[in-house]
Amino acid sequence: EDQVTQSPEALRLQEGESSSLNCSYTVSGLRGLFWYRQDPGKGPEFLFTLYSAGEEKEKERLKATLTKKESFLHITAPKPEDSATYLCAVRGSNYKLTFGKGTLLTVNP
Amino acid sequence: ETGVTQTPRHLVMGMTNKKSLKCEQHLGHNAMYWYKQSAKKPLELMFVYSLEERVENNSVPSRFSPECPNSSHLFLHLHTLQPEDSALYLCASSQDLTSGRTDTQYFGPGTRLTVL
Numbered sequence: 001e002d003q004v005t006q007s008p009e010a011l012r013l014q015e016g017e018s019s020s021l022n023c024s025y026t027v028s029g030l031r032g033l034f035w036y037r038q039d040p041g042k043g044p045e046f047l048f049t050l051y052s053a054g055e056e057k058e059k060e061r062l063k064a065t066l067t068k069k070e071s072f073l074h075i076t077a078p079k080p081e082d083s084a085t086y087l088c089a090v091r092g093s094n095y096k097l098t099f100g101k102g103t104l105l106t107v108n109p
Numbered sequence: 110e111t112g113v114t115q116t117p118r119h120l121v122m123g124m125t126n127k128k129s130l131k132c133e134q135h136l137g138h139n140a141m142y143w144y145k146q147s148a149k150k151p152l153e154l155m156f157v158y159s160l161e162e163r164v165e166n167n168s169v170p171s172r173f174s175p176e177c178p179n180s181s182h183l184f185l186h187l188h189t190l191q192p193e194d195s196a197l198y199l200c201a202s203s204q205d206l207t208s209g210r211t212d213t214q215y216f217g218p219g220t221r222l223t224v225l
Contacts, residue, residue: 096215
């Protein structure tokens with residue numbers, strides 16, 4: 001059974017204080033690791049897909065990396081508008097996504 | 110309209126009511142999904158449709174009944190719900206169902222359902 005564990009559950013940062021979110025996974029035959037951002041009361045917004053270990057993707061202040069066991073979402077010099085819940089999901093040998101519980105990020109001005 | 114839309118955005122219903130949630134995708138995708146999101150729990154996959162055929166019914170109680178009349182529209186019919194069914198119901202779509210680089214799922218804004 002595929003599993004995804006995200007840590008920490010919650011993270012509070014000061015504006016400009018860089019940090020990383022972790023997504024550890026076990027999956028039979030990784031076919032993709034997905035990062036989403038979710039604002040309160042809204043649907044998840046797609047950020048990145050990573051397909052193989054060593055792959056990296058960037059978007060503004062966010063950078064996602066992937067190893068064979070985990071993925072990191074690095075946030076550089078965050079701003080208050082980066083506050084959200086960040087979700088990680090993996091896709092294994094079938095079409096289903098297995099999601100983690102998410103990391104609630106709060107960036108204080 | 111662009112992306113994936115859902116209506117209504119909020120719904121309050123009694124346990125004896127019958128209501129329906131609607132999802133429409135404007136992305137030309139072939140696969141559509143229903144998820145349930147409860148507090149402190151990961152997203153739970155409920156139903157999956159590919160080219161209007163149901164390919165997944167993830168042990169969902171029969172009080173939830175999906176319908177997919179065409180590849181752009183997806184409904185979730187609700188009846189005799191329980192208070193524990195209160196949650197955010199999310200619709201998603203992807204280009205295809207089979208794994209590959211066209212499998213990214215795009216989500217709608219969700220329907221916040223409260224069962225009294």
